[in-house]
Amino acid sequence: MRAALAVAVLLPLLLVAACGSRLPESDFGPRGDASRAPVRVGIITSATSPVGGEAFVGPREGALAYFADLNADGGLDGRPVEVLTCDDGGSGVGNNACFTELVRERGVFALVATTSLDYAAARRVSAAGVPDIGGQPITPAYDTYPHLYSIYGSSAPRTGAAPGWNGVLYGGTEVYRYFKERLGARTAGVVAYNQSASAAYAGLIARGLETEGYRVVRETVDFALPNWRAAAADLRAQGADVVFDALDSHGNARLCEALDAVGATLTAKLTNVQNWNSAVPRDYADAPRCRNALWVTGSSRNHDDLAHPAVRAFREAMDTYREGTSLRSQWQLEGWAAAMWFTDAARSCLDGGAGDLTRDCVERFLNRDEPYTADGLLLPARFRHLAEPPATRRACLSVARWRDGSGWVTQGEMTENCATVPQLGYRP
Numbered sequence: 001m002r003a004a005l006a007v008a009v010l011l012p013l014l015l016v017a018a019c020g021s022r023l024p025e026s027d028f029g030p031r032g033d034a035s036r037a038p039v040r041v042g043i044i045t046s047a048t049s050p051v052g053g054e055a056f057v058g059p060r061e062g063a064l065a066y067f068a069d070l071n072a073d074g075g076l077d078g079r080p081v082e083v084l085t086c087d088d089g090g091s092g093v094g095n096n097a098c099f100t101e102l103v104r105e106r107g108v109f110a111l112v113a114t115t116s117l118d119y120a121a122a123r124r125v126s127a128a129g130v131p132d133i134g135g136q137p138i139t140p141a142y143d144t145y146p147h148l149y150s151i152y153g154s155s156a157p158r159t160g161a162a163p164g165w166n167g168v169l170y171g172g173t174e175v176y177r178y179f180k181e182r183l184g185a186r187t188a189g190v191v192a193y194n195q196s197a198s199a200a201y202a203g204l205i206a207r208g209l210e211t212e213g214y215r216v217v218r219e220t221v222d223f224a225l226p227n228w229r230a231a232a233a234d235l236r237a238q239g240a241d242v243v244f245d246a247l248d249s250h251g252n253a254r255l256c257e258a259l260d261a262v263g264a265t266l267t268a269k270l271t272n273v274q275n276w277n278s279a280v281p282r283d284y285a286d287a288p289r290c291r292n293a294l295w296v297t298g299s300s301r302n303h304d305d306l307a308h309p310a311v312r313a314f315r316e317a318m319d320t321y322r323e324g325t326s327l328r329s330q331w332q333l334e335g336w337a338a339a340m341w342f343t344d345a346a347r348s349c350l351d352g353g354a355g356d357l358t359r360d361c362v363e364r365f366l367n368r369d370e371p372y373t374a375d376g377l378l379l380p381a382r383f384r385h386l387a388e389p390p391a392t393r394r395a396c397l398s399v400a401r402w403r404d405g406s407g408w409v410t411q412g413e414m415t416e417n418c419a420t421v422p423q424l425g426y427r428p
Contacts, residue, residue, distance in 0.1 A: 038082040039075075039357065041067075041110050041342065042102035046117040049090025054327070055249070055274065059113040059136055059151075060085060061325050062314070062335030068321035069313075070343060076357075077350045081343075084108060092120030099124050110362065111135070113151075113338040115331070122148060126160060131362050133345070134338020136331070140428040143169055149341075149366050151334050152299050153381030155390070163428050165389050172421040174395040175270075175297050176212040179242050181419075182411075183267050188214045189240035191231055191247060191255055193223040201246040204426050209244070211422060226251070228258035236264040244270045253283045256290035268295040268401070276303070277329035280402050294402040295411075296330075299379045302400045303333040304408040310375040337374035341366075379414055394420045 045060040067081045075081055086102055088094035099121035102108045111125065114135035122141035125132055126148060134151040135142055140163035142150035148158070156164045163169055179185040188209045192202030199220070206216045217238045219231040232255065235243060243259070243266055245252060252271055259266065269290050275283070276296045284291035305311045314336045318328065325332075342362070349361035366372075371380030379396050398414035411417075 036078050038080045039346065040082045040084065040106065040108045041112050042098075042106070042108035043083060043085045043112055044088055044095065044098045044102065044114045044116055045085065046090040046094075046115060047087040049117045051090065051117065051248075056090075056115045056117065058277075058327075058329045058331030059115045059134075059335030059338065061322050062318070062332035062337075063113040063134075063339040064335075065314070065317040065321045065332075066336045066339035066343070069317040070339075076343065076346050079350075088116055088118075090117040092118040095120045096124070103128055103130055109357075109359070110342060112342050113335040115335075123160070129359060131342075131359055131366065133342045133362075133366065134334070136334070140164070140169065147363070149383060151338055151341075151378070151381070153371075153383055155384045155386045157385050157387065158383075165425075167427055168389075168425045169428055170389045170423040170425050171208075172393050172395045172423055173208045173212050174397055174419055174421045176209050176214065177419045177421055178297070178397055178399065178417060179268060179270075179295075180212055180214065183242070185242040185267055186214060187217065187238065187240050187242075189217045189219060189235040189238075189243040191219045191221065191235075191243065191245040191251075193226070193247065193251070194220050195223050198223075198246045204424075205244050205246065208424060211424065221251075226254065228254050229261060231255070232258035232262045232264055235259070236262050240264075241267040242270065243268075249275055249283065253287065256284055256287035256294075260287045260289045264290075266290065266293045269293045271296050273298045273330050276400070276408065277331075278304075278327055278407065280408075281404070288404070291402060292404055296400055296408070298330060298398045299381070300330060300334050300337065300398055301377050301414060302398060302408055302410045303328055303330050304400070305410045308376065310377050313375075314377070333377060337377045340374045340377075341372060344372075389425070390423055392420055392422055394418055 043060050043063055046056045049056055067083050071080045084102055084106055086098035088098045095116050095118055111130060111132040112134055114132055119139045119141045122145055126145035129147055132148045137150045142148045143154050143156040144163045145160050146158050190202050190206050192198040206218060209216050217240050221231050271294050301308060301311060314333055345362040345365035346357055348365045349355045349357045367383055371382040373380055396415055396418040399411040399417055400408040401411055403409050
């Protein structure tokens with residue numbers, strides 16, 4: 001479940017925690033010296049959200065590295081990209097303030113790599129006709145509004161009335177199919193907090209697992225005083241060979257420590273895209289057995305896959321332009337891909353300096369039938385407006401597992417880790 005998987009870790013944390021006018025297209029077309037004027041883009045990030053400072057900044061860091069590298073190479077047909085960032089603090093009020101600052105006051109042409117805990121301004125961004133390109137679908141906004149383009153693509157109608165199809169989103173069972181077919185997993189543990197959002201997502205996971213024929217063992221821990229050891233002991237006693245969860249990053253690490261403490265041996269402990277980073281040795285320092293059973297799935301190429309030229313370009317730019325950022329992560333790579341998506345769309349309009357850079361032209365590129373891959377960094381993504389949700393879908397997965405000394409090791413070519421799976425409906 002592509003969109004749901006991307007936000008699994010955030011759902012339990014959501015509980016702790018007027019329309020804009022369209023700028024005239026003529027503001028962005030070439031006129032005299034304006035053909036070499038900077039192209040201004042904005043990045044909204046919940047950099048200081050209640051979830052923690054490190055949780056949301058990855059896409060911003062990747063996008064900043066891409067634009068710095070682009071400008072060093074001459075920019076967009078000689079036009080530099082000027083990047084304005086705004087921290088919304090993880091609140092709806094802050095998000096609306098960022099919209100006012102970047103769109104109303106600073107007149108950004110587009111938003112790129114948006115990563116907001118509460119995307120309260122989504123309706124205003126859409127009403128202003130501002131393309132929001134390559135955002136992380138932490139809320140259902142990217143499956144609701146026109147002019148908003150998730151990094152993973154979307155098939156929803158996106159009329160602005162309700163998320164998905166009349167308030168229902170759909171996702172596939174490809175993750176569960178993969179571990180059943182590739183690793184022979186048959187008994188799956190699902191661990192959640194005793195909070196409604198966490199429990200609801202755990203129920204969604206369990207439903208997908210049961211659809212794929214697993215025996216499911218569900219464990220619930222108290223959010224305030226979690227007894228990780230009891231949950232881990234029961235998972236071991238019931239023979240769980242693969243474990244999923246609806247927990248935050250801290251909970252993932254504590255669960256792993258408990259699984260090691262009770263001597264559980266897993267085929268795989270699934271984590272989420274947010275934890276697909278270089279901090280694993282630090283975060284799972286006290287769980288060496290579970291740490292080396294960590295697997296992750298997603299929709300973008302492993303950021304540790306240095307054999308791929310597009311990954312190497314990303315890593316080299318991060319080393320050059322984001323020297324103070326030691327962490328390397330999947331969300332950084334997806335922010336880089338978001339900036340590339342915007343750039344390729346803009347270049348399709350400029351046509352060697354003779355074209356007209358308008359929002360309409362950029363969105364024609366985004367809405368074309370040909371899927372986008374960001375030089376092979378993304379699984380093919382596109383935007384379709386299907387009146388009815390598909391009953392089944394051929395879906396592919398990027399898969400990696402952690403190995404001490406090697407980092408995240410890619411498991412098969414992501415464009416070949418594919419299956420036709422049923423689509424299950426859920427209300428966000």
